[in-house]
Amino acid sequence: MAAPIDVDYLVIGAGAMGMAFVDTMLTDSNKTFAIVDRDTKPGGHWPHAYPFVRLHQPAAYYGVNSTPLGSSAIDRDGWNKGLYTLASGNEVSSYFERIMQDKFLPSGRVQYFPEHEYLGDREFRSNKNTKLYRASHVCCIVDATYSWTEIPSARPPPYHVEDGIDVVAPNDLPNKFHSSRFANFTVVGAGKTGIDSVLWLLGNNVETERITWIMPRDPYFLDREAFQPGPKFVASKQARTEGLGKAVMGSKTMEDFVKRQFDSGHVLQFDEDAAPTTFHCSTVSKLELEALRKVSDIVRKGRIVQVTEKEVSLQKGSHKPKPNNLYVDCTANAIAKMPLVPVFQEGKITLQPVRTCQQTFSAAFIAHVETTYESRALKNQLCGPVPMPDVPADFPLAILLTNLNTVRWYQHPKTYQWIRDSRLNMYGDFLPAPPEDPERHASFAAGLAAPTEQLSAKLLELVLDSPNKHIAQKILSENQNADSRL
Known part of the structure; x- marks a missing residue:
């Protein structure tokens, strides 16, 4: 007979996204959690990574929202010279272990089941002694394995x-x-x-x-310098954002867009x-x-x-x-490109990117939405899934879907404040303080969103002329009945 587990959320997977989700939920709610994972340690693929792996994006934007990862040191030599030090695989793995041991478990609101297999229907089993557990039928399932990583x-x-x-x-x-x-x-x-x-x-x-x-x-690659944190690199981040905008607005076809990206130096080949x-x-x-x-x-x-x-x-x-x-x-896929499904369904949350290539930010943001809003329709509107790109034509689509989400985020004062404050948001430096008068937020958000909406309209044209045309047509159809300015 299965041992009962009484929690509000049953989280399947203790990888980076699962950890980021639970961290924000712990901070912003009083809910309880059971985390089930087949591995011996939290961190997903990180404990199994090759010994010379390093996080290729700045550590300042990775991990869980409540706790910084990495150092503020700048590399003085080597191939990363002049940029923030890249966190090692051991450093990232140890970071997630500390989050589990020093924050999650001492909270008294998290039960952790390593070396357990989720069987479905809220049941899971120990891989050591086959002991069976069942979570309450009223708990919410959080699938943190949907965007899985192959090694x-x-x-x-x-x-x-x-x-x-x-x-x-x-x-x-x-x-x-x-x-x-x-x-x-x-x-x-x-x-x-x-x-x-x-x-x-x-x-x-x-x-x-x-x-x-x-x-x-x-x-093709992104230039790491364009994504560095801190005031020293604000100008280069701003230049990349402006360069991307110019490339989009000046492009006539998808091929033209890709060429303009290379010519501007904002993507590398x-x-x-x-x-x-x-x-x-x-x-x-x-x-x-x-x-x-x-x-x-x-x-x-x-x-x-x-x-x-x-x-x-x-x-x-x-x-x-x-x-x-x-x-x-080295032929394993980094992150699986899975079919997009609604993030919020009856009794289930499926963690997926809601911003281009930003998995942990996305998981933390989904947790913010879960703790802030009641309407499932509104939650899904704020958390439109963004597919992982695979070919160059996927990049404009990912930017478009990210932009559509971003415009909606601006419209809600609590969410705007959250993305402005989140350490995982690499664009938080660009967001101005909102007006103190709540009555003025709608006009403030509209002004902030205007350039993004203009960019999105052009991106939609480009995507309509690409292999992702069917997705663009679906967006057009949905926006005929949605509150959109496209």
């Missing part, structure tokens, strides 16, 4: 590997690196993990001619002669990009199908590998 070490390579060929996840790269068996290295995948692995090899003095980079799709075909919100510094460009043995023939001693078979051809080669598999 290379958690699954075999998604291609056939002949016996005797050495393929490792990045977690094993430092151990294998010192073996005299390997004279050459092939990095498979061009996402953040692939970038990190190439930079790790270069940082450990591996000559570029010993590195092969299999790049199924060329990525690995090779100017190879058009980028993927975008996953990764940031790089200009010095990192300069180092990456020194690798000349780039294989652009699609994804790997099979690896043998003499040949790498790919979707669009083959490649002859160098001898004594170690393959580093």
Whole structure:
């Protein structure tokens, strides 16, 4: 028989989004929680990450809203020189452990069930002794696993590997690196993990001619400098925002928009002669990009199908590998691109991004909305899901959906104050103080929203002329009956 658990919220997943949601709920309400997670520690993928991983966005905008992550130090040397120090994987993992042990559990309002499996229908079971638990039928389910993260070490390579060929996840790269068996290295995948692995090899003095980079799709990146916190970087953030606006307003087609982004320097590409075909919100510094460009043995023939001693078979051809080669598999998807569903449903909250590429801000914001408003329709209006981009054409759509959400946030005084105060909001520096007279807030919000609405109207035109046309048409249909100024 299942042991009863009496809580207000049953949270499935103790990853970054689940932790950010519970943190804000603890701060802004008196509710109780049970957190169920199959891992031994909180933090989602972070405890399993490769040893040289670092948070590629500023730590000031990551984690939970109540507690800062990282330091305020500026790197004085290296590829991140002049920018805020990047938090290490161990630092992020330890941070979430401290949040659980020092804040959540001492509150007396959180029960934590590590190494437990959620079975559905409010039931979960211990992976140690199979003890069964059931939460009250009136509690709300919070799915913090919907935007899940895949890591290379958690699954075999998604291609056939002949016996005797050495393929490792990045977690094993430092151990294998010192073996005299390997004279050459092939990095498979061009996402953040692939970038990190190439930079790790270069940082450990591996000559570029010993590195092969299999790049199924060329990525484009965001310039990390444009997202730095603090007064020193306000001008560069403002310039990026203005540059993005000019690129949008001056564009006639989606291709024109992407080209203008590159020309302005607000997005970066690995090779100017190879058009980028993927975008996953990764940031790089200009010095990192300069180092990456020194690798000349780039294989652009699609994804790997099979690896043998003499040949790498790919979707669009083959490649002859160098001898004594170690393959580093970096092909896992960072964050799954799942179908969008309403965040708020009967008895359930599904955590999803509500701002482009900002998962922990989004989870904390959803918690703010949950504690502030009663109407489910209003909650969903404020928390329109924003899909993770995969290809360049997805970026304008993500900006559009973020803008539509933002305009709605401005209209509600409590929500405007929350996003202005939130440490996770990288654009909080730009938001002016609201009027003291509540009667003036509507006109204040309208003035603040006007440029965003103008930008959104143009973005909608661009998205209508893209593979995401069906989503844009749905937006138009919904806005015919909604309070929108588009």
